[in-house]
Amino acid sequence: GKKQYDREFLLDFQYMPPCI
């Protein structure tokens, strides 16, 4: 399916540490 994300969802990841 189409990967559609709203701005709040995208912004939630802004300061997350990268996965290892």
Added chain:
Amino acid sequence: QHPLHYRWVLWFFKNDRSRPWQENLQPVTRFNTVEDFWATYRHIKLASKLSSGCDYALFKDGIQPMWEDYRNKRGGRWLLSLAKQQRHTELDRLWLETLLCLLGESFEEFSQEVCGAVVNIRTKGDKIAVWTSEAENQAGVMHIGHVYKERLGLSAKTIIGYQAHADTAAKSNSLAKNKFVV
């Protein structure tokens, strides 16, 4: 990791008149997840911190950020021209919002019409544009324009225009006429 619908390429342009134009435009990185986008974004300078004459461009993988690419040739751009003082107050917010519109596929079924976006850092006033692939597709271009204007939080009296690349290319002073406005 959260996959994006497309893989995207971030390009950087630095104006060096001693070199051919195309050599000044280089891909910096590719990513196709939300996490990798933010890793890139945090790593690079904000648009407002670039020198005049520089650009960032974010395009779908496989499309070069130039009119000559066959995916752009018949297309055009929604263009936002900023006043000089907006570099320090609004440029970074508007450019990030533009990126989030693209990466989140915010234009519904018309997101496939989007080729990429460009921010030009210029002394006389910065510019942000969303490039689409088909200037004659009025329904798609207008939908993208309405959504984009709303997402940028522009007031109703602020008008943004869409110009066909063919018209821009024909003008040496970059004052191509607007094909559509929202």
